Amino acid sequence: MSDFTTRPEILGTFGVVTSTHWIASAVGMAILEKGGNAFDAAVATGFVLQVVEPHLCGPGGDMPAIIYSKKNDKVEVICAQGPAPAGATIEHYTSEGMKLIPGDGLLSTVIPGAFDGWMLMLRDYGTMTVREVLEPAIYYLEQGHPVLPRVSATIKGLAEFFEKEWPTSHETWLPGGAAPEPLSNFKNPVLAETWKRIVRESEAVTGREAQVDAARDAFYRGFVAEAIEDFLKTAEVMDASGSKHKGVLTAADMAGWSATIEAPQTYDYHDWTVAKTPSWGQGPVLLQSLALLSKIDLASMDPTGPEFVHTVVEAMKLAYADREVYYGDPEFAQVPIQTLLSDAYNDERRKLIGAEASYELRPGKLPGFENQHDLTMSMLASFSGKGAVYEPTMAHLSEKRGDTVHIDVIDRWGNMVSTTPSGGWLQSSPIVPGLGFALNSRAQMFWLKEGLPTSLVPGRRPRTTLTPSLALHHGRPTLAFGTPGGDQQDQWQLPFFLRYVHHGMNLQATIDMPLFHTTHFPGSFYPRTSQPGNIMVESSVGEAVLGDLRKRGHDVTVSDAWSVGRLTAAKREADGLLKAAATPRLMQAYAVGR
Numbered sequence: 001m002s003d004f005t006t007r008p009e010i011l012g013t014f015g016v017v018t019s020t021h022w023i024a025s026a027v028g029m030a031i032l033e034k035g036g037n038a039f040d041a042a043v044a045t046g047f048v049l050q051v052v053e054p055h056l057c058g059p060g061g062d063m064p065a066i067i068y069s070k071k072n073d074k075v076e077v078i079c080a081q082g083p084a085p086a087g088a089t090i091e092h093y094t095s096e097g098m099k100l101i102p103g104d105g106l107l108s109t110v111i112p113g114a115f116d117g118w119m120l121m122l123r124d125y126g127t128m129t130v131r132e133v134l135e136p137a138i139y140y141l142e143q144g145h146p147v148l149p150r151v152s153a154t155i156k157g158l159a160e161f162f163e164k165e166w167p168t169s170h171e172t173w174l175p176g177g178a179a180p181e182p183l184s185n186f187k188n189p190v191l192a193e194t195w196k197r198i199v200r201e202s203e204a205v206t207g208r209e210a211q212v213d214a215a216r217d218a219f220y221r222g223f224v225a226e227a228i229e230d231f232l233k234t235a236e237v238m239d240a241s242g243s244k245h246k247g248v249l250t251a252a253d254m255a256g257w258s259a260t261i262e263a264p265q266t267y268d269y270h271d272w273t274v275a276k277t278p279s280w281g282q283g284p285v286l287l288q289s290l291a292l293l294s295k296i297d298l299a300s301m302d303p304t305g306p307e308f309v310h311t312v313v314e315a316m317k318l319a320y321a322d323r324e325v326y327y328g329d330p331e332f333a334q335v336p337i338q339t340l341l342s343d344a345y346n347d348e349r350r351k352l353i354g355a356e357a358s359y360e361l362r363p364g365k366l367p368g369f370e371n372q373h374d375l376t377m378s379m380l381a382s383f384s385g386k387g388a389v390y391e392p393t394m395a396h397l398s399e400k401r402g403d404t405v406h407i408d409v410i411d412r413w414g415n416m417v418s419t420t421p422s423g424g425w426l427q428s429s430p431i432v433p434g435l436g437f438a439l440n441s442r443a444q445m446f447w448l449k450e451g452l453p454t455s456l457v458p459g460r461r462p463r464t465t466l467t468p469s470l471a472l473h474h475g476r477p478t479l480a481f482g483t484p485g486g487d488q489q490d491q492w493q494l495p496f497f498l499r500y501v502h503h504g505m506n507l508q509a510t511i512d513m514p515l516f517h518t519t520h521f522p523g524s525f526y527p528r529t530s531q532p533g534n535i536m537v538e539s540s541v542g543e544a545v546l547g548d549l550r551k552r553g554h555d556v557t558v559s560d561a562w563s564v565g566r567l568t569a570a571k572r573e574a575d576g577l578l579k580a581a582a583t584p585r586l587m588q589a590y591a592v593g594r
Contacts, residue, residue: 103239201223515537536564
């Protein structure tokens, strides 16, 4: 393999931060320089990403994180995925004329989880105060930040809709009536005041941990929750259904919820153990894919060749098919995850990976789950949506749909964070008056049909696509990685991890390699469409590879080189050497460290 990379692999021993925006990465590094740990840095980085990538995440969104605490010496998951509100019933939504939950507006909102997740990370694992981690975000809200061209294009594309339907968003994103020009200096003083008030309320009590809890109270049981409820009591706004609807979220919903710390779902692959979210997220599809591929000699394949691409894609089709039938919030549904990851199950499933591309959705049919399998397949068969309309990270897709960000941090003590914040982007719903941010649209992950693990039920977590990764090598926490991209997140992480494990390149060289994914299975986002047999491949694989994939029967869509995926990764070697890398795609992500 060539040693050429688009950027150097960052090396050091003090600390590394890599994220989907250079300013956010620099802020995280500044926190480490001030003596903060990886958790402090991740929190500050996360709040800054809400400012500089507002089309990808916001304060009203959600956040899963996989962390390793040197003090606790264990890998854990922080679940800051808010559940459905008490009023979010199938009966109510169908009475509103819904067959699918729209991808924007107020009916698609669940309890905003990100803020509590960040504060839980800060309180239980960090060392800094609420003021210290919020000050960088407040600075960029007040002093401004350079507007990304994609943010400018998104706002311009929505200007007429905002003016007509979401006037509070028009006021925030088009101050003076005009969308910000690319790379112009943009401010959001209203959100700055929200964070400054939270800081003040946190400092009304004594003690760092008590201050963090006071900030949580201000958001979930104080002025933020009150402002959200006041807005939702009367707001009735246009959404993707083509009609106006009111939301169902209340202050009582917010007051009764808090983020949680859970054990990860893991799978042992060769010398590695990969940790992912449990089945309330899609993370186990990466583990299922590894289980399917574990007895295939990937090391002997060209990592950009047609055999590798075909084999990995066919494994992902099988894993994602199981996601559709079996995944959901394990507190509300029985999820047979141990069976899905077992050798016996995958030895049989592996036989389905043939020489040609598959066009059928082929979930396994497990004993005791036959009705669930048949109900899901019947529903999907009756749903007519076709054509891939997934949550796009790629620049060549619609500017009007939201996406996600990612952060990886490792500090000098060996603490590690991999987190994929999302939701509450500027396209999701109207700005809440007086707060300067919008709510999320995560409820669109639910189905409006009874009896599924992903059926809409109050208190249930939606099956989020957010899926950070942390891998242990010979039992030692070693590698943090992830990417934005909705249903594609694990599809881009999988070839990255396989290439890194089997082909001996550094992090940056691995990230730079051509990426691919399939839109074979139903998307998680409204309008829940699919494109059986389709794969999207970066043109940089070359014409010979593309031609071979077509001969194998794949419906190949060729994307521009450097247009798919936004991976970042950080690693700690056994001797304490730290490494980090970030994708050059879209020219936003950056790794820093020393």
